Amino acid sequence: MKANAPSLSRIRQRLLSLPSALVLLWICLLWWGERYIFQQSVAQCLWRQWESWPGHSQPHHVLLVADPQLVDPHTYPDRPWPLSTLTILYTDRYLRRSYQYLQEYLRPDATLFLGDLFDGGREWGTAESTSPEERYKKYGSHFWMKEYIRFSNLFLRSWAQGPHATVAEPTGRRLLASLPGNHDLGFAAGIQLPVKERFDAYFGPLNRVDIIGNHSFIHLDTVSLSAMDQVDPKTGSSGAGDGSAAATSSGKIWKPVEEFLVEAKSIRAKAVQHTCETRFHWKSPLPHLQSPSVQRVADVGPSEMTQRNHHPVSSSQFPTIVLSHVPLYRSGETSCGPMRERGSVIPLQAGYQYQNVLTPLISQDIVKHLTAEEITMIYSGDDHDYCEIEHNEFTGRIREITVKSMSWAMGIRKPGVQLVSLWNPVDVDMAMSGDPSLSTPRDTVQNHLCLLPDQLSIFIRYGQVLGVTLFILLLGAVRYNPSVAIDEATSRGKTEPLLPTTENHHHHNSNTSKSSCIQNGGQAEHHQLSTRKLGGYGQLPASSRTSSPSNPPYHIYHARNHSPGPGPGELDSDDWGMPQSLTKARQWGRRNSDPPRSRMAFFGRSLWRTAWPVLLIYGWLLWNG
Structure with missing residues (x-):
């Protein structure tokens, strides 16, 4: 126990040292910055904390994610290595961690995405096209596929770990990311058809209708539709608002979207009928089968054939929610409300491959085909900051929310997502009655802006604590006195030996005793070494004990008093019989525990003892999400 006391004392002293206190401080700080603040931000957005539906309701919950814009060579083309790699690393970690806690x-x-999944997606070439910019021509389909896998790893894995179905969505949860942004395809006439076809092939239809929570969600590819009113794609200037750009060569880009808008009501009616039949088990009476009639095909118009194939539906009972990447037109003075981070309005600007808002013609075209009275909400992205307005130019004062970007690299300090709670109890018989006089239900949507942590402020806090850490270590180094520390260590190192170092000489006149001393001198010396090794005479049998000699033989006395100390790599008396590897480790531990011989050495040792456990823990937190 006495032999272990110095080791325990050194361990206790190390644990109570200044570097250990700083390591504990950093552990708390890193846990706060890498875990706790994310958990708290999402916990403040729990549905029950802001919903105000009746107690018996079962609302449908929707998460809207806008502009993740995965950082790539297009984001910061002039940023050198390793800053470019670190930027990608930290933005991906932020997106993965935030999205994981949200799910x-x-x-x-x-979970619905509002476009701009990538930052340079429009620049990565296909087998038939390349980027119009020379410095991006080397990036082709292989690079785009790597970015697609990267997006899937960030957002699909966390979503797939959740339950397959919920109470509000018994048929299965949904994740839709088919709405394109201008960074995914380009904008208007600047879109290349092979790039657009690739996005459609991997993410699904760019224009679609989905019945979610008894609401009709309509995805619109407005970046392509904008080519209908764009005159000069090189400068981004728009048409005069009278359709003067519709006759340009970009018809292949915008016409599919316009055709979808024309048929949107019919497509929505089919989706509503399918939902009523599969979800609510509604059965069609099929009256036309009971009283059939024969007509020539030429006498029946397309709309009449559609009505005969499908039961009349009052789609107004499933309010319309429009999803567009680019916000609809508003005046340049329209205030975005108090929750906007930068300024108070969305500036009306346009340029190469972007346009801040749609033109008046495109906006009116969308609302006209979808019926203003049936539109209850519009959600958009692109601007990266929050904006909530009411469109006074449309009937019914349609509300539009521009959703914040989820990425902290998009020019905002506090990213966010939009939470949408839907509660619309539907009378199926009324919805399938085909009564055109039915009005659209109101107050079926509740919104909440969920803010995510300010990553830049976390880095600033790390920098502040790093400065405090260095200051404390420097202050400790200034107060350190090398000579005093070495003297104290030397005095502590002087310990009493386990066995006495002096011998009591007993003179005996008997010749037998002298001869016994001479004859058994070697044996006595052997016993003395053995007792040093075994820890005492008590462990030896009585028959092996001999009387102590009065004087040791000359050669033994000379070996004791004139032999040099252990040379390099040799064993000293304390290491007798110990393996050489353990001896070297013991000697290294002694050297490591020796006090530093200068203030700079003391500072270096303290910094190292603080840094390596902190970096190890920080790396573990980053590696595990």
């Missing part, structure tokens, strides 16, 4: 804590029934 884990909120369990949304549907």
Whole structure:
């Protein structure tokens, strides 16, 4: 126990040292910055904390994600290595961690993306096209596929770990990311058809209707539709608002979207009927089968054939929610409300491959085909900051929310996502009655802006604590006195030996005793070494004990008093019989525990003892999400 006391004392002293206190401080700080602040931000957005539906309701929960814009060579083309690699690393970690907690804590029934999934997606070439910019021509389909896998790893894995179905969505939760942005395809006439076809092939139809929570969600590819009113794609200047650009060569880009808008009501009616039949088990009476009639095909118009194939539906009972990447037109003075981070309005600007808002013609075209009275909400992205307005130019004062970007690299300090709660109890018989006089239900949508942590402020806090850490270590180094520390260590190192170092000489006149001393001198010396090794005479049998000699033989006395100390790599008396590897480790430990011989050495040792456990823990937190 006495032999272990110095080791325990050194361990206790190390644990109570200044570097250990700083390591504990950093552990708390890193846990706060890498885990706790993310958990708290999402926990403040729990549905029950802001919803105000009746107690018996079962609302449908939707998570809207806008502009993740995965950082790539297009984002910061002039940023050198390793800053470019670190930027990608930290933005991806932020997106993965935030999205993982959103899915884990909120369990949304549907997750919808509002475009700009990539930052340079439009620049990565295909087999038939390349980037119009020379410095991006080397990036082709292989690079785009790597970015697609990267997006899937960030957003699909966390979503797939959740439950397959929920109470509000018994058929299965949904994740839709088919709405394109201008960074995915380009804008208007600047879009290349092979790039657009690739996005459609991997993410699904760019224009679609989905019944979610008894609401009609309509995805519109407005970046392509904008080519209908764009005159000069090189400068981004728009048409005069009278359709003067519709006759340009970009018809292949915008016409599919316009055709979808024309048929949107019919497509929505089919989706509503399918939902009523599969979800609510509604059965069609099929009256036309009971009283058939024969007509020539030429006498029946397309709309009449559609009506005969499908039961009349009052689609107004499933309010319309429009999803567009680019916000609809508004005046340059329209205020975005108090929750906007930069300024108070969305500036009306346009340029190469972008346009801040749609033109008046495109906006009116969308609302006209979808019926203003049936549109209850519009959600858009692109601007990266929050904006909530009411469109006074449309009937019914349609509300539009421009959703914040989820990425902290998009020019905002506090990213965010939009939470949408839907509660629309539907009378199926009324919805399938085909009564055109039915009005669209109101107050079926509740919104909440969920803000995510300010990553830049976390880095600033790390920098502040790093400065405090260096200051404390420097202050400790200034107060350190090398000579005093060495003297104290030397005095502590002087310990009493386990056995006495002096011998009591007993003179005996008997010749037998002298001869016994001479004859058994070697044996006595052997016993003395053995007792040093075994720890005492008590472990030896009585028959092996001999009387102590009065004087040791000359050669033994000379070996004791004139032999040099252990040479390099040799064993000293304390290491007798110990393996050489353990001896070297013991000697290294002694050297490592020796006090530093200068203030700079003391500072270096303290910094190292603080840094390596902190970096190890920080790396573990980054590696594990």
